[in-house]
Amino acid sequence: MARHVIAPVDELPPGTRKFLTIDERPIAIFNIKGEFFGLLNRCPHQGAALCEGPLIGLAQSSDPGEIEYTKLGEIIRCPWHGWEFDIRTGQSYCDPKRFRARAYPVNVEPGSAVVKGPYVAETFAVSVESDYVVVDL
16 A cells, blocks of 8 residues: 655645545545545445535434434535445445445654655665775675
């Protein structure tokens, strides 16, 4: 799995989302109350741009006539047909066994770790011998 730097944390304040394409996949990154989540921007129902829908809450009922809203701002509603998915997991509340939006893990890392990176190029020893530059392979 390749790592991709999305943005400085300051550019994605709580309640916002950022759209991007990584390896030809449309993805949206959400900041939900300071936590970051990634979701494929494609509804598994009919392919709409899922992440362009409104963020809502989850309506739950324990008794008839009593509705409680939980997970405020953590459920995304598809703009085409209103199917709802949990941003944290991609789970559908319409048909959870058949439809699930692809969720991607998102981490916040210090800038020093991003700048340095995990990649190291191969190096070779170079020296000067009797007015000649010499590389050891």
